[in-house]
Amino acid sequence: MNSLIFSLALLAPAQPKPDPNDIGVLPVSTDGKALNLDFETGDLKDWTAEGEAFKGQPIKGDTVFARRNDNRSRHQGQFWIGGYEKFGDKPTGTLTSAPFKVTHPWASFLVGGGSHTLDTCVEIVSGKDVIFRATGTDEEDMRRVSVDLTKFKDKVIFVRVVDKDAGGWGHINFDDFRFHEKKPSFPERPKAELPGIADAYKHAGLKPLDAAQAMTVPDGFSVTLFAGEPDVHQPVAFCIDHRGRLWVVEAYVYPRRNPAKGPMLPEKDKALGDKILIFEDTDGDGKFDKRTVFMEGLNLVSGIEVGFGGVWIGAAPYFLFVPHDEKTDKPAGEPKILLDGWGYQDTHETLNSFIWGRTAGCTGATACLRTAASVSRARRTISGHPSTRASGGTILRSTSSRCSRGARRTRGVWTTTRPATSSSKPV
């Protein structure tokens, strides 16, 4: 008999490990039945879909890992809402749950996908008010977020999954809304499994002067500190004007473009935007002694060059020109959009590294024109206005080659021809 029990024990399946997501309780409907807020019925029971974004949902299993091995769905149970999995980013719509009463002080749910604050998000709504909102982090991987509902005990709420974005990361992933008696604590979600090893920098954390002294340079060269923190923060691009002054872009918006339309942030947010500063060494000792804020409130600046009466700025989707008042070192007018169409969804490929060339005017490096629509828009601008842009006739040309990751993307070197001027130097 003992040997029989032993054999049965060997045959019994191993107990599955408890799912760290499988905690709390599902909300219940007015007739006391658990609502399908985890999609484990395999359909959209207890949900109302509008638009096209949630057609064919829910998704069964981790289809993310099957198509790209650097992300996972990290869903609960078998089923989840994977906004990209059926029809990609293009469709839009909402998915709204049946209303239910807040029976516990805390809730949590899983969210992933796009990070567009208002356009790819999960909202908890009470009456007409959104009382909580969460987005993804531009990863398919869902993470669990907790929600303090103590103020809403016994109120009726519902969940709304929102997809109003048809562009890059224009989708939202969602699963498993649950209630909890106490503030839930979750094991930290594993990071997306990217290959490679953590960066290690030998001199990380040195103060600016110490960093300069620690640098190794070829014989005959030396390094001195011209400007460093706290006088300059988060520099992303710089150039030197004809007076030897250093123009620096401080990037605060990067890596996600502020959703404000146009090149500038709204007035109330201007202090949060990108800045352009001028550092000047008036006494020639190799260190700056005059710092001027040329302008602030720019949106996602990644490239700068100075000359021909103003400042040439890359701030995807725009290539801008800002006239420069030499007396005040302030803009002499609003930014002019010379070109648009550069993608900003993939912000390590925005327009950058401007330099005045001997024959080709201002040249900039690799930048992605993200969609077919934006490519054609940029090309129309180029061909439609060959010689009437800013500063005495600037011609903008683009040489393109296919991006490796998609036939609809185009990138390459682009140039402006040198504006007509009597001077041979950019001034």
Ligand SMILES: [Ca+2]
């Ligand atoms: Ca589920």
Ligand SMILES: [Ca+2]
């Ligand atoms: Ca979408």
Ligand SMILES: [Ca+2]
């Ligand atoms: Ca000085």
